[in-house]
Amino acid sequence: MGNTVEMQDIRGLDIDKLAKGFAEETYVFKADCQVSKMSGDSVRWFQKTAGTLTATAPSTITDVSPLSTPATLGVSWTRNTSYKKKFFVEGFISMEDIEDADVGALATTIRDLTISVTSAVDAHIWDIMSESQSPSDIQSFATTAVGGDQWDALNYAADIIKDLMRAKRMIKAYRYNPEGASLYLDPVGYESLVNWLISGKGSSIPGFSSEKIKSGTVMSILGLNVKVSNNVTTDYALVVVPKRATTYKERHGVTAKVIKDEMIGSNIRVMASGIAFNTDPKAIVLITDVNTA
Numbered sequence: 001m002g003n004t005v006e007m008q009d010i011r012g013l014d015i016d017k018l019a020k021g022f023a024e025e026t027y028v029f030k031a032d033c034q035v036s037k038m039s040g041d042s043v044r045w046f047q048k049t050a051g052t053l054t055a056t057a058p059s060t061i062t063d064v065s066p067l068s069t070p071a072t073l074g075v076s077w078t079r080n081t082s083y084k085k086k087f088f089v090e091g092f093i094s095m096e097d098i099e100d101a102d103v104g105a106l107a108t109t110i111r112d113l114t115i116s117v118t119s120a121v122d123a124h125i126w127d128i129m130s131e132s133q134s135p136s137d138i139q140s141f142a143t144t145a146v147g148g149d150q151w152d153a154l155n156y157a158a159d160i161i162k163d164l165m166r167a168k169r170m171i172k173a174y175r176y177n178p179e180g181a182s183l184y185l186d187p188v189g190y191e192s193l194v195n196w197l198i199s200g201k202g203s204s205i206p207g208f209s210s211e212k213i214k215s216g217t218v219m220s221i222l223g224l225n226v227k228v229s230n231n232v233t234t235d236y237a238l239v240v241v242p243k244r245a246t247t248y249k250e251r252h253g254v255t256a257k258v259i260k261d262e263m264i265g266s267n268i269r270v271m272a273s274g275i276a277f278n279t280d281p282k283a284i285v286l287i288t289d290v291n292t293a
Contacts, residue, residue, distance in 0.1 A: 028229045029125035032182050032242035033276060038249035041084055045247070046077045047137070047279055084251045086273045087120045089113050094265040110256060113270040117254060121272055123231045126184075128276040129246050130238055130286050137281035139170045142289040150292045151192035156200025160193060164222050167239040167285040174282040182240045183224040186232035189290050193226070235291045241283035250274040 055061045059071035091113050131138055143150050146166045147159035168178035185193065220226065224239065232238065240246065251273040259267040278284065 028227060029122045029129065029184075029231070030248055032240055033125060033246045033248040034243050034279075035248050035250060038084065038251050038274070041251075042081055043084075043249045043275060044079065044081050045249075045277055045279065046079055047277075047281065080277065082249075082275045082277050084249070084273050084275045085124060086271065087117045087124075088269070088271045089116045090267050090269045092265055092267050095263060096265075098266060109268060110270075113268060114254060114256070117270050117272050119231065121274070122229065125246065125248060125276045126229070126231045126233075126238075128278060129184075129240055129284060130233070130236065131278075131281075133233055133236055133286065133288070135286050137278065138284040138286055139282060140286040140288060141166060141170075143287060144289055151189065151196060151290050152292055156196050158196060160196055161222070163237075163287055164224060164239070167287060168222065168224070170285050171239065171241060171283055176241050176244065176280070176283040178239070178241065179223045180242070181224050182238075182242050183221070183226050184232050184238040184240065185226065185228050185290075186230065186234050186236075187228060188234055189232070189237055190226070190228045192291065193221075197221070235289060237287040237290050239285045239287070241280070245280045245283035246276055246278050248274055248276045 055071040055073065061071050061073075064070065091109050093109060129138075141163075143158065143163050147161075147163040149158040151158045151160055151163075164183070168181070171178040171181065252271060254270065254272045256268060256270045259269065261267065
């Protein structure tokens with residue numbers, strides 16, 4: 001069995017195709033980024049530092065008198081340089097395992113390595129979007145300052161609707177459209193949201209409780225698309241305008257290669273590289289203190 005179909009597959013292009021397929025299934029945050037290619041080890045980009053342009057008194061852009069010169073306005077930008085990050089893992093399969101394995105065993109190895117890389121890419125994008133949960137350019141507020149309590153508070157004392165509407169209002173204040181924005185939660189935050197909506201408020205939202213119990217998933221609330229990821233840091237939620245707030249510059253997409261060690265086995269390496277950055281940080285709102293513990 002020294003030249004089985006499984007050995008041919010693992011040495012050929014099939015492994016790279018499998019890796020790319022698994023990558024497409026496991027990306028979460030990247031899907032909400034503007035994605036484009038980069039060359040070299042760095043990218044220069046510009047971050048807008050002001051919202052809608054306005055005139056400073058006594059200048060005006062409304063009801064300008066005849067023969068007056070127009071107000072002079074200028075867009076403010078900050079120039080930045082970011083360097084790509086490499087995401088890289090390796091797994092080993094012995095010659096004996098390759099010879100005797102079925103396709104499922106090989107695919108499992110490729111899948112697990114690919115998920116490790118794509119999860120690392122997603123975690124990187126989460127940290128960029130949320131500014132590692134220490135906001136300076138993005139917007140933020142605490143649940144206790146708006147809705148009155150954390151989302152998992154006893155007796156459903158929170159007001160999640162107020163929290164989400166505040167996030168939408170903050171984004172709208174900078175002239176971004178919050179409709180269709182993504183609401184990122186970790187599994188704990190998602191559980192709190194569903195419990196609050198169904199057990200706490202279901203009876204006061206006509207049709208909501210029964211409909212959501214049937215579907216089992218909250219797909220959208222207040223025009224926000226709910227997305228759940230283990231890479232979201234517990235005790236936080238994030239509202240992001242997709243394809244606008246964050247850019248991901250990709251140097252290498254998910255790529256898999258096999259390095260054969262004769263009569264011993266093969267190493268499978270999976271790699272990706274790129275860098276994320278927030279071009280429009282005011283299109284992001286971090287909600288803090290989501291949980292009581």
